[in-house]
Amino acid sequence: MKVTTIGTGYVGLVTGACLAEMGNHVVCLDVNAEKIRILNEGGIPIHEPGLDAVVKRNVEAGRLQFTTDVDAAVNHGTILFIAVGTPPGEDGSADLQYVLAAARSIGQRMTDYKVVVDKSTVPVGTADKVRAAIAEELARRDAKVGFAVVSNPEFLKEGAAIEDFMKPDRIVVGSDDEQATLMMRALYAPFTRSHDRLFVMDVRSAEFTKYAANAMLATRISFMNELALLAEKVGADIELVRRGIGSDPRIGYQFLYAGAGYGGSCFPKDVKALVRTGREHDQELKVLNAVEEANDRQKLVLVDKIVARFGEDLAGKRFALWGLAFKPNTDDMREAPSLVIIEELVKRGAAIAAYDPVAMSEASKMLAQVQGVSFCERAEHALADSDALVIVTEWKEFRTPDFDRIKSELKQPVVFDGRNLYEPALMSTLGIEHHAIGRGTRKSD
């Protein structure tokens, strides 16, 4: 089939590449000429494991192209995915300006039947707005061309995007147009061969499903983070509690990890947007309000622990900080807890020696205005002359580091473990003072 993605970011590029992998001919469009230049020169503008190989293979096979030419892109695909950003507006609602601009650019140019698929995360009712924007542009040039608007929210996780797209838990399609539904079923058939995991529903339910999923996952995390704070006070270990409750299949093990707070381009903005939708309909979403509030507090938990240990005035102190990206296996820094932690420590006079396997270039752009942050080529280089080690992101390479080196190079062997990577009992044996999340503090003997 012929497919166009409008927006070639995390979602648009992965969608385009994975659809090309199944034999579709895909054109990925973006307004960002630099992104398209990088792709056309064989590069990948984001860090996403496995993406480069899929892109390369399909470009070489002639099934995947990148362009800034809107005319050519709109007229290439019969199925047009809108995969542009929907960042939070000032009031927390999803800013639809990019989605509606994409819709207009379709309406201005289409010459034959199109299935326009909303893949961006958008509030309930957006498909109607997309439909109206396209219809208005068609009417403006007196063009009588048929089209359908379908909702197809994306559930991929950054860092595991290819795997998630190729082997989805489910595919949600919101459609009230029979022909469009048939085309979506055909497009996704190769991804749902072993189990029929494609759920067709009405458009509004599909749009809502995306927010419901992210809100539920964010709620689990904030809930565990709150329990972790209480566990510390009552002398319980949240890691043992996690295992104890996760073994109940009604609860399950996933997304129960207490840590330094959730970040990323989705949970924070989608929770905000759903709260906002509730307000617009005169329904305060009390649980979700609390989820957001608890997460804002959680991003400061490591700072609170550092201040409790070293005092409010951190002038002259230096901290090694491992992990900048909002989660491992990505260079995405959007809403990363590390940004809040660094800002708070620097505000108190501390210097930061930071390391991340892939996100340092992104981080250095976002922290350009923040004084006192240096970036190290290797994780161990951050240790020497630092007063403590702070772990913010659980990259694999931090899981079993050279503990002797940590102990000998830090001014004092103190670790703030924001992702509960290390066993408190081991740290105690090694003589490392270990401050974890919800596990109590083990001082060295």
Ligand SMILES: NC(=O)c1ccc[n+]([C@@H]2O[C@H](COP(=O)([O-])OP(=O)(O)OC[C@H]3O[C@@H](n4cnc5c(N)ncnc54)[C@H](O)[C@@H]3O)[C@@H](O)[C@H]2O)c1
């Ligand atoms: N990142 C994720 O893991 C993820 C997962 C599921 C859903 N989503 C949702 O998908 C959407 C896209 O997210 P993303 O992370 O891929 O965003 P992104 O910022 O990485 O990419 C969006 C791209 O769209 C381009 N763009 C903007 N307006 C355009 C236009 N009119 N024509 C062509 N290109 C245009 C931008 O230049 C940018 O490259 C958002 O609604 C997001 O909530 C994201």
Ligand SMILES: O=c1ccn([C@@H]2O[C@H](COP(=O)(O)OP(=O)(O)O[C@H]3O[C@H](CO)[C@@H](O)[C@H](O)[C@H]3O)[C@@H](O)[C@H]2O)c(=O)[nH]1
């Ligand atoms: O037990 C957990 C799991 C995750 N996190 C944090 O939660 C955030 C989000 O992680 P994750 O969900 O793995 O990454 P995203 O790429 O943001 O993916 C989420 O957001 C996407 C965009 O909407 C959805 O498509 C995905 O299904 C949804 O998982 C990160 O900061 C994680 O550190 C925790 O603190 N504890």
